[in-house]
Amino acid sequence: MLIVPEREIADLMTRDAAFAAVEKVFAAMASGKAYNFPVVREAIGHEDALYGFKGGFDRAGLTLGLKAGGYWPNNLEKRGLINHQSTVFLFDPDTGKAKAMVGGNLLTALRTAAASSVSIRHLARKDAKVIGMIGAGHQAKFQLRAALEQRDFEKVIGWNLHPEMLSNLEEVAAEAGLPFEAVDLDEMRAADVIISITSSFDAILNADQVSPGTHVACMGTDTKGKQEVDPQLLVKADVFTDEVAQSISIGEAQHAVAQGLIAEADVAQLGAVINCTNPGRISDDQITLFDGTGVGLQDLAVAAAVVDLAVEKGIAIEVDF
Amino acid sequence: MLIVPEREIADLMTRDAAFAAVEKVFAAMASGKAYNFPVVREAIGHEDALYGFKGGFDRAGLTLGLKAGGYWPNNLEKRGLINHQSTVFLFDPDTGKAKAMVGGNLLTALRTAAASSVSIRHLARKDAKVIGMIGAGHQAKFQLRAALEQRDFEKVIGWNLHPEMLSNLEEVAAEAGLPFEAVDLDEMRAADVIISITSSFDAILNADQVSPGTHVACMGTDTKGKQEVDPQLLVKADVFTDEVAQSISIGEAQHAVAQGLIAEADVAQLGAVINCTNPGRISDDQITLFDGTGVGLQDLAVAAAVVDLAVEKGIAIEVDF
Numbered sequence: 001m002l003i004v005p006e007r008e009i010a011d012l013m014t015r016d017a018a019f020a021a022v023e024k025v026f027a028a029m030a031s032g033k034a035y036n037f038p039v040v041r042e043a044i045g046h047e048d049a050l051y052g053f054k055g056g057f058d059r060a061g062l063t064l065g066l067k068a069g070g071y072w073p074n075n076l077e078k079r080g081l082i083n084h085q086s087t088v089f090l091f092d093p094d095t096g097k098a099k100a101m102v103g104g105n106l107l108t109a110l111r112t113a114a115a116s117s118v119s120i121r122h123l124a125r126k127d128a129k130v131i132g133m134i135g136a137g138h139q140a141k142f143q144l145r146a147a148l149e150q151r152d153f154e155k156v157i158g159w160n161l162h163p164e165m166l167s168n169l170e171e172v173a174a175e176a177g178l179p180f181e182a183v184d185l186d187e188m189r190a191a192d193v194i195i196s197i198t199s200s201f202d203a204i205l206n207a208d209q210v211s212p213g214t215h216v217a218c219m220g221t222d223t224k225g226k227q228e229v230d231p232q233l234l235v236k237a238d239v240f241t242d243e244v245a246q247s248i249s250i251g252e253a254q255h256a257v258a259q260g261l262i263a264e265a266d267v268a269q270l271g272a273v274i275n276c277t278n279p280g281r282i283s284d285d286q287i288t289l290f291d292g293t294g295v296g297l298q299d300l301a302v303a304a305a306v307v308d309l310a311v312e313k314g315i316a317i318e319v320d321f
Numbered sequence: 322m323l324i325v326p327e328r329e330i331a332d333l334m335t336r337d338a339a340f341a342a343v344e345k346v347f348a349a350m351a352s353g354k355a356y357n358f359p360v361v362r363e364a365i366g367h368e369d370a371l372y373g374f375k376g377g378f379d380r381a382g383l384t385l386g387l388k389a390g391g392y393w394p395n396n397l398e399k400r401g402l403i404n405h406q407s408t409v410f411l412f413d414p415d416t417g418k419a420k421a422m423v424g425g426n427l428l429t430a431l432r433t434a435a436a437s438s439v440s441i442r443h444l445a446r447k448d449a450k451v452i453g454m455i456g457a458g459h460q461a462k463f464q465l466r467a468a469l470e471q472r473d474f475e476k477v478i479g480w481n482l483h484p485e486m487l488s489n490l491e492e493v494a495a496e497a498g499l500p501f502e503a504v505d506l507d508e509m510r511a512a513d514v515i516i517s518i519t520s521s522f523d524a525i526l527n528a529d530q531v532s533p534g535t536h537v538a539c540m541g542t543d544t545k546g547k548q549e550v551d552p553q554l555l556v557k558a559d560v561f562t563d564e565v566a567q568s569i570s571i572g573e574a575q576h577a578v579a580q581g582l583i584a585e586a587d588v589a590q591l592g593a594v595i596n597c598t599n600p601g602r603i604s605d606d607q608i609t610l611f612d613g614t615g616v617g618l619q620d621l622a623v624a625a626a627v628v629d630l631a632v633e634k635g636i637a638i639e640v641d642f
Contacts, residue, residue, distance in 0.1 A: 001324075005642045037373070040358050044378045044385065046414050052358070053374050053387060057365045064365065066374060068387060068410060072417040085417030089389060089410060093367050096393040096406030101422065103642065317640060321326045321424065 001321035004310045006103025012309045013110055013302065015117075015146050021301035022114040023121075023274060025058055026242060029297060030271025034058035036243060036295045041070070048073050054296030057093065065090040067104050067299040084108065088303035098321060102303040111298040113142035115242060116195050116217035119290035120150040122273045123240060123281050124193045124215035129154045132183070132191030134205060134228065135198035135220065136160035136168045143195050143219060144172045157183045157191060161198070185209050196220055196228040203255075207232035212285040218252040219292040229289075231256035237289035240270045240280075242298070251293035267291070322642035325631045327424025333630045334431055334623065336438075336467050342622035343435040344442075344595060346379055347563060350618060351592025355379035357564060357616045362391070369394050375617030378414065386411040388425050388620040405429065409624035419642060423624040432619040434463035436563060437516050437538035440611035441471040443594045444561065444602050445514045445536035450475045453504070453512030455526060455549065456519035456541060457481035457489045464516050464540060465493045478504045478512060482519070506530050517541055517549040524576075528553035533606040539573040540613040550610075552577035558610035561591045561601075563619070572614035588612070 004012070028034035034056065041052035055066035069086030076083055086104035091097065120128075128151040133140055136158055144156065156173040158166050158180065166182050173180035185204065188194060189211045196205060198220045207230045210216060216237065218228050234256035241247035244267050248257045256262045270290060272278035281288055310316035325333070349355035355377065362373035376387035390407030397404055407425035412418065441449075449472040454461055457479055465477065477494040479487050479501065487503050494501035506525065509515060510532045517526060519541045528551045531537060537558065539549050555577035562568035565588050569578045577583045591611060593599035602609055631637035 003322075003640055003642060005640075037361050037363050038359070040361060040374065040376060042358050042376075042378070044380075044414065046378070046380060046383075046385075049414070049417060051378070051385065051412070051417065053361065053376060055361060055363075055374060055389075057363070057367070057372070059365075059367060062367075064367075064372065066389060068376075068412065068419075069417050072415075075416055079416060081416055081418070087410075087419040089408075091372070091389070093365065093370070094393075095396055095400060095402055096370060096372065096390050097402070098389075098408040098422070101419070101642070319324055319326075319638060319640065321324060321422070 001098055001319045002100040002307055002311065003317040003319060004102045004306055006105055008310065008315050009103055009106040009306060012313065012315065013107065013306045015149065017305045017309065018110040018114040018302050019117055021305040022111055022298050023118045024061065025297045025301040026118060026271035027274040028058050028060040029243065030269040030275050033060040034297050036297050054299060056295065056297040056300055058297055058300065061301065061304065062093050063090065063300045063304045064093040065300050067296055069104060088299050090300065090303060090307065100307045102306055104299060107299065107302045107306065109139060109142045111302045112139060112219060112294060113146035115292045115298060116143050116219050116290065117146035117150055119217050119240065119270055120147055120193055120215060122270065123288040123290060124151060125213055125284055128192035130191045131156050132188045132194040133158040133169050134194065134196040136165040140197045141168050141172050143197050144169060147193065147195060148176045153178060156180045157187065159183055159185055159188065198228055199226065200228050201225055203227050203230045205229045205233065207236055210287055212287060215288045217290040217292060221252040222250060222294050224250050224254065227255055228252060231259055231261050234289060235261050237287040239267045239289050239291060240273065241267050241291040242270060242293055243295050244269060246293040246295065247291045252291040322419055322640045323421040323628055323632065324638040324640060325423045325627055327426055329631065329636055330424055330427040330627060333634065333636065334428065334627050336470065338626045338630065339431040339435040339623050340438055342626040343432055343619050344439045345382065346618045346622040347439060347592035348595040349379050349381040350564065351590040351596050354381040355618050357618050375620060377616065377618040377621055379618055379621065382622065382625065383414050384411065384621045384625045385414040386621050388617055390425060409620050411621065411624060411628065421628045423627055425620060428620060428623045428627065430460060430463045432623045433460060433540060433615060434467035436613045436619060437464050437540050437611065438467035438471055440538050440561065440591055441468055441514055441536060443591065444609040444611060445472060446534055446605055449513035451512045452477055453509045453515040454479040454490050455515065455517040457486040461518045462489050462493050464518050465490060468514065468516060469497045474499060477501045478508065480504055480506055480509065519549055520547065521549050522546055524548050524551045526550045526554065528557055531608055533608060536609045538611045538613060542573040543571060543615050545571050545575065548576055549573060552580055552582050555610060556582050558608040560588045560610050560612060561594065562588050562612040563591060563614055564616050565590060567614040567616065568612045573612040
């Protein structure tokens with residue numbers, strides 16, 4: 001039994017490794033070699049916490065297990081702990097024995113950033129120059145850092161409900177030597193790639209605020225009721241997702257589907273583009289939209305990658321379990 | 322983070338501790354202080370394995386977590402490992418952080434034995450003398466050992482599809498200084514308590530093979546399609562269970578309910594008897610039947626108990642996670 005504590009993840013895991021793991025598992029999902037189990041998510045009636053399990057099995061990578069944990073909204077204020085707490089458990093698919101336990105907090109941030117990054121690699125125009133961010137919280141920094149590696153961006157623009165947080169984006173842009181500009185939503189028309197990463201329950205971005213040829217990655221909607229963009233944008237765009245069932249029920253596509261504007265069949269798997277069974281972007285005028293809902297297999301993939309890195313570097317704690 | 326490996330459980334866990342933990346959590350379930358999450362159970366398409374998660378939260382005992390694992394039918398033959406493999410993970414309900422990892426194989430056997438034992442304590446006649454076993458496999462020994470502690474039994478009788486396995490029961494009877502007799506099913510009429518613990522998909526025990534006043538614990542049926550007793554026995558008996566929703570869908574009561582012989586309302590929680598909100602046995606002629614389906618909270622309860630014992634004895638492995 002191998003253990004990789006949360007504190008070791010930052011030094012071990014790279015954005016490259018997270019990208020490779022997520023890209024690979026999206027491909028395995030689309031080719032039917034990997035699948036996610038039903039998600040368990042419970043309001044446990046204690047500390048206002050949401051707790052649950054996201055599991056899956058990747059027959060290609062032989063990765064089996066789950067992420068367990070959830071959201072404890074009082075952690076930070078009461079205890080100085082982060083509110084999202086999760087742990088990944090990997091099992092040996094040949095025997096059913098527990099194989100590894102890995103801190104899941106930073107990994108969750110990295111795998112979410114990797115997902116929009118994979119969508120940019122496969123769906124954004126090659127000549128994309130301006131990246132627009134909607135949302136400027138803690139997770140937005142992860143998304144932007146990973147995204148900047150995918151194209152030769154020349155400028156970052158950003159909008160946030162609370163403008164004082166935009167300094168988060170400015171900081172990441174500066175790391176990459178790029179200028180940053182705070183914009184209003186109409187000015188998002190200048191963006192070639194847009195990432196939305198908010199916890200909004202109302203559409204923020206209108207369909208007419210997105211220019212032809214743009215790739216939009218909606219990363220914030222993971223629950224019934226949440227929404228980041230105008231459902232009309234999903235009509236105008238070619239829509240891709242990590243998992244179709246989640247996209248149309250708890251993802252950004254839930255609204256356009258519920259309103260009858262698009263059908264389930266209009267939502268394609270990003271993995272199919274990776275596998276070249278779906279052409280993805282076919283013109284420079286096309287709007288592509290990635291609905292990133294977050295699946296357990298992403299967590300398992302990055303956890304398996306970090307276990308390999310930890311073993312390689314002699315950092316994994318071995319317990320005779 | 323505390324770790325209690327499988328190899329330590331046998332020396333740490335007692336039948337008394339398992340009994341106390343299971344009785345307490347059944348009581349908490351019946352009073353609405355503890356609940357089980359939806360069960361995830363997947364045929365993963367690898368090694369013919371069934372894998373999944375049984376989770377729950379006990380607000381009274383502050384026990385949160387899950388048992389993960391399943392059934393790997395080729396383990397024994399291919400690798401000399403037992404086919405049922407499981408691990409229990411406990412979480413801190415105040416913070417969402419992983420708190421303990423406990424080997425779940427022996428604990429599963431002990432908590433299943435404790436469940437029929439709790440049902441005997443609360444539902445069998447005080448003057449029960451003869452205990453009848455249907456099934457004589459590995460788990461039957463656990464059930465019998467725990468059951469013998471609940472009444473002043475004077476004799477063990479047993480039936481098994483493969484009679485050569487009855488020596489398992491004879492061995493446990495001998496440990497307790499009791500005579501054992503192999504019987505046919507008609508002779509089960511001599512039993513005051515009957516435990517069925519098989520993996521049968523057809524009724525074994527007929528309703529007319531059970532005498533008035535008997536307590537029957539059906540412990541083998543935990544899946545759609547499995548069945549140990551004639552549905553008419555559930556009509557004649559007062560039926561109790563660990564969890565009503567499981568009893569009527571995957572437990573022994575599934576058949577009587579599906580055939581319209583009894584209704585959901587005819588199945589009571591054993592915990593209500595423990596809490597004295599249900600009178601349980603009210604006459605010496607009444608047949609009582611406990612449908613033990615197995616819930617995640619049982620696993621969490623015995624795992625939490627064993628962690629306490631391991632800490633007390635300085636055996637728990639502490640990992641800075």
